[in-house]
Amino acid sequence: MLYEIGRWLGVPASRFFEGLPGNNDTDGQLPPLPVDERIEFIASAEGRRLIEGLMQLPPRVRGRVAAVIATLGEELAFLDANRDTEAIDEPASADRKPVDTAAAD
Numbered sequence: 001m002l003y004e005i006g007r008w009l010g011v012p013a014s015r016f017f018e019g020l021p022g023n024n025d026t027d028g029q030l031p032p033l034p035v036d037e038r039i040e041f042i043a044s045a046e047g048r049r050l051i052e053g054l055m056q057l058p059p060r061v062r063g064r065v066a067a068v069i070a071t072l073g074e075e076l077a078f079l080d081a082n083r084d085t086e087a088i089d090e091p092a093s094a095d096r097k098p099v100d101t102a103a104a105d
Helices: 002-009 013-017 037-043 045-055 059-089
Strands: none
Touching: 002 013, 037 045, 045 059
């Protein structure tokens, strides 16, 4: 598990044991762990609440819920990217409906 976390963060698993007695693999030259929005979210109240809820689920269900959340994130990112592309490709006048002048008479 620590290997996977380290891989995800881009650091060796030994980084998690830095400074512990008996760990001679580190010499203090490793870069600090990266702090990004994922770690900030996990540390937030919302992130802690989500994790606590997930931890109450059975492992099999937890994995399925995690997969659904990941898929939702991918789909929303895809839709946002498409919306941005369409907004660039379409002229602003395409958003307006033509006015029916005959109905106004």
